[in-house]
Amino acid sequence: MTDFEDYVRPYGLFSKIDAFGYLKDLQEHPDQPRKEGKVILVTADTPLKASRGEGKTTTTIALIDALRARGVDAAAVLRQPSMGITAAGSKGGASGGGKASLTHPELVDWGLCGEMAAIESAQNLLVSFAEKAVDEGRLDTVLVPRVSEVPSRSLRQIAVDRGKGNLSERTVLTPTCELMQIVVLSRSMEEIGQRVAAMVAGTLDGKPVRFGDFIDLWRITGILTDAVKPAYTETLQGSPVYVHCGPFANVSIGIPSLVSVQMACARHDVVIVEAGYGADAGAQKWLDIAAREYGAQWPAAAVVVTRATTWRDDPKLQWRYPFHVNRLESLGIPTFPMINLWEGEDGQAGQLRQTASDLGFRSPIMGNLFRDGGQALEDQLDGLIEALGAPAPADADTVSHHGMDVMDQICWIARSAYGVPGSRVVEKDGFAQSLEQARQLCTQVGVNLEDMTIVAVKSPATMTDDDTAPEDQRTVTLKKVEPHVGAGLLQVNLTTSLTTPMPKIV
Template identity: 65%
Template sequence: MLTEQLNDYSFTYGDLKKIDAFAFMDNVKAHPENFKRGKVVLVTASTPLKASRGEGKTTTTIALIDALRRRGIDAAAVLRQPSMGITAAGSKGGASGGGKSTLAHPELADWGLTGEMGRIADAQNLLAAFCEKAVDDGVLATVSIPRVSETPSRSLRKVQVDGGKLNERFVLTPASEMMQIITLSRSLTEIEERIGNMIAGAAPETGKPVLVKDFVDVERIVRVVGNAVQPAYMESGEGSPVYIHCGPFGNVSLGIPGLIAVDMACALHDVVVVEAGYGADAGGQKWLDIACREYGAPWPAAAVVVTRATTWRDDPALQWRYPFAVNRLENLGIASFPMINLWEGEDDELPQLRATAQELGFRRPIVGNLWCDGGEGLVNQLDEFISSLESVNTGYSPESKAALSFADKIAFITENSYGVPANRVLEKEGFTDILAAARAEVKEAGIDFDNLAVLPVKSPATMTDDDTLPAEERTVTLKKVEIHSGAGLLHINLTTSLTTPMPKIV
């Protein structure tokens, strides 16, 4: 049931409730004494053996809030919107849970909600069109802003227009800079400022970078985005509140829901469960290192690290990845609970998994076939989890990485997120020149290079160059750089990972 505090800020759009979270948070800031300060629980996962195989994070998220509410705790979830072309139409199904741990109307989430993806795509594609016109007008010589599509197509990976005069490319809408901008922004003014700071392309003759705000009325683009900035309200099958906002991929983008939706949920509920895309090394890393440390998102009071039994046990050479994820979060002061999401035929693995977890010094695993049992299967396993939420947790608040140099940021990420120290971070041939060119471009645009948050672009199924090597031999290679100055991000390619992947046909 939609809380009464949101009545004045919500409206019906199609079959869903939409919430003006920006206006609501203005009220929260004006009268903080009237609202809660909910604690965030991060749901992340083991790195999957295959990128297309889900571990059950959304299923766990929904089961967890249902179980907490059964225990009398005011809990809610904040989820990302799935990508229709990849997630909903792919082999792993939608991003709305499953079985008894699902949304009341999963089809609404899986197939477009109220058109948010389309509005974000329209805004970025309109910007690209403005850039093409700017080429005709002599303002630009090249276009840096890619077009976007929610439907993947191999033919869109490299495109030439106007008789080959311009090279363009497409990325999927969830991987776009416009999606990142809306995910990170906490006001319409911030959205407008960030869009204006996107690098549109290079100027004729000088080759200097030209920002969008130099030739575009940015307010027009914000109007195109429309109600895509407003979270959608949904419920689990048991009636637990779920807010859905934004949908960036966890491997090539942020992998987290919109920060304004998380802020709103924390003002309304005691516990807010946030799911981050793919594994602890992908969306989990970006929640901690970008959302929290760079942009002030709430630090998790606890984490639930999901794995299928087969992911942990199938490949002995990769078994290190799950303990690494759990221990890394614990070392950051986050009470981290292993969650074994049982699938059919995995029950006989439980005794050995429990024994292994005890040997590794884990907290007692939370176990369940959440598809079959839903939140009911977790209710009696949450005593330690709930105690961890009730204990004093000041969070882990290191100095913002915005103060670190690029090299220090890379070292921080590779060592803490992948277990690879700085002396084993390699550079692909030519990377030094690519990085120098990026530095020069950013400087000419009037942007502080070291103030950009580093966003790793990587395969969702690997953490290092070769995860099967012994720990002391694993490396990470820096390969390519892409500037998203509007979002305030510097993309660093670590592995080959497409931004226009193809879905599995099912």
């Protein structure tokens, strides 16, 4: 008999769950009772400013509290936020707020769930092994970057003085690194080990060398023993919440670990999954990476969060929110607009509902969730609950894009997620060379570039090069590509805006 409690261990003020072990036990004992929870994807409007959240986590927490008050067995899966880029919490953290908050938000916002620090240590140890390999003549360049939780422009490109010539290195944010992506996508420790072994450490005489060629992988997987376990906590109202991995959908995949969602779906009827930044980032990556390529659940419904002011008050950007809602609806996903009211905006509710009606939206869900929590939503969820009971669309486009030409894949994302046709996808000088170098590297390690999954790396605050341009003039510029062979991902930098602006101190 599979007992979930056997896989739960105390971890400070909350618990850690051996999701790998629990899911393996369920797989080995298919006769044991388990649920087939449906996923609600919570995403958002593209924010006007990169350092500002729209309220996805607050909405997620309020939703599970409201659903449970309605008698629905609901849970949420949140991403472990990055401490550094929020400027010590000025963005609002990632634990909700007010009455729609977790019991110990500081443990989430300050990275004390543990996986960020462990993944940072593990990837930096990999770089140290690569540096040692240079000293031993096994490598002459290091390609894997160091990582840090705290952003620093001065460390993005560095030169290490080795006394006999400089060694070029760089530092990226922990959530964006290949090892984080591997943990998010893997379903066993064995898979993590295989993927780490496949990571390209650097080159020797122009040929790529993988980590599996010269290190013992137990050194890395041992560090990750607790990092692979989702944290288990609660909302202030006692609703279950799992927290694991995956922020920054603009510069990485930005989704919780697949095992945390799979585990939650085995235990609950409804699982609310939070995806990073706007629908052009987090929702795009849940659908096109997690679901399409890695077998995660296709959402039974979606909620797109916005603020009243963001939705209406910038005429040149008003097109973005309806684009997101209509795109998800076009994929057969019942999509509900969620308007996150701030103090003093209650009187706008009638006008906002009329605007939603004029746009052809479903009846919007709205409330001051910081002030009122889930109580604000309890009587507004009839449509959402009804949608969850409907059968999944038989024609959902979930066919893998593996094998599709890379440029065709990129143009498909630009058209479907940003509304820009392939004829207006522009290549910056050097992009073609970058793509060819990636192709050569993959060929040398026996990987087909077309079988890798595209990860769009872009500004969190824009969908195109200039979102204020008229629709028929919007473009998407391709800048460079970077293969993450161990993760099976091909990162493609696009749009002319900054991908990771420094946080604003407020």
